[in-house]
Amino acid sequence: MNEITSLERRPEGGPGPIRRTALHDTLVSHLRDMIIEGDLAPGTRLHEGQLGEQLGVSRTPLREAIKYLASEGLVELVPSRGAVVKRFSAKDVKDMLTVLQALEELAGKLACDAASDTGIAEVRALHDEMVHRYRAGDRMQYYKLNQQIHTAIVQLSGNAALADMHGVLQTRLKRIRFIGHEGPEKWAAAVAEHEEMIAALEARDKAKLSEVLGRHLVNAWERVRDSV
Incomplete structure (x- = not known):
C-alpha cells in the first residue's frame, strides 16, 4: 500500500480529520x-x-x-x-464466547506451567495500568489493556495454535466485549474478576486461573446478552 494514514480525534472525542504518516x-x-x-x-x-x-x-x-x-x-x-x-446474532455471540471460554480455560492451565516470571510480571504491569485507567474512567484505554491481558495470558501458554484461534475470536468479539463494560456495576465486576485472574496467575494456580477465566467469559455473556 503506497498511501498510508494516521488519525487524530477531535478534542470532544468524535472522529476528526487525519494527517498523513507512514502508518497504514x-x-x-x-x-x-x-x-x-x-x-x-x-x-x-x-x-x-x-x-x-x-x-x-x-x-x-x-x-x-x-x-x-x-x-x-x-x-x-x-x-x-x-x-x-458486521451484525452478529445473539446465537453467534454465544457460540463464539463458548469457544473462547474453552480456549482461555486451557490457556490458563498451560500458562501456569509454561510462563516465565518475567512474563507474569509483564501481565501484572498491564493489569495495574488497566486498573489505573478504570479509576480514571478511561473506558477505551481500559478496554484495550483488558484485551492485551487476555492475549498475553494466551501467549504465555506457549501454544501457537491456541493463540491463533483465540486471536480470530477475540477480534470478532471486540464490539461485544466493549459493551460488556457499560454501566458502573458491570465494569466493577469485570475488574474484580481480573484481580482474581492476576492473583491466580502469580500463584501459578492452574485450576483457579482456568476457573476464573471461564467464569469471566460466562459472566461476559450475561453482561451483554440483553444488548445483542
Whole structure:
C-alpha cells in the first residue's frame, strides 16, 4: 500500500480529520475503534466517499483498511451493497464466547506451567495500568489493556495454535466485549474478576486461573446478552 494514514480525534472525542504518516495501521485502528465504540453501528454501510471526506483521506487507503477489517470479521462485504459493519446474532455471540471460554480455560492451565516470571510480571504491569485507567474512567484505554491481558495470558501458554484461534475470536468479539463494560456495576465486576485472574496467575494456580477465566467469559455473556 503506497498511501498510508494516521488519525487524530477531535478534542470532544468524535472522529476528526487525519494527517498523513507512514502508518497504514493507524487508519485501520481508528476505523476499528469507531466500530467498537458504536460510532459505526452494526449494519451501517461504509460509504467510501463520505468516510473519506469525514476523515480526510482518499479512497485507496480507506478501501484497503475496510478490506482488512473484513478479513478480521468486523466488516461484511455484501454484493450490491458494499461494505457493511458486521451484525452478529445473539446465537453467534454465544457460540463464539463458548469457544473462547474453552480456549482461555486451557490457556490458563498451560500458562501456569509454561510462563516465565518475567512474563507474569509483564501481565501484572498491564493489569495495574488497566486498573489505573478504570479509576480514571478511561473506558477505551481500559478496554484495550483488558484485551492485551487476555492475549498475553494466551501467549504465555506457549501454544501457537491456541493463540491463533483465540486471536480470530477475540477480534470478532471486540464490539461485544466493549459493551460488556457499560454501566458502573458491570465494569466493577469485570475488574474484580481480573484481580482474581492476576492473583491466580502469580500463584501459578492452574485450576483457579482456568476457573476464573471461564467464569469471566460466562459472566461476559450475561453482561451483554440483553444488548445483542
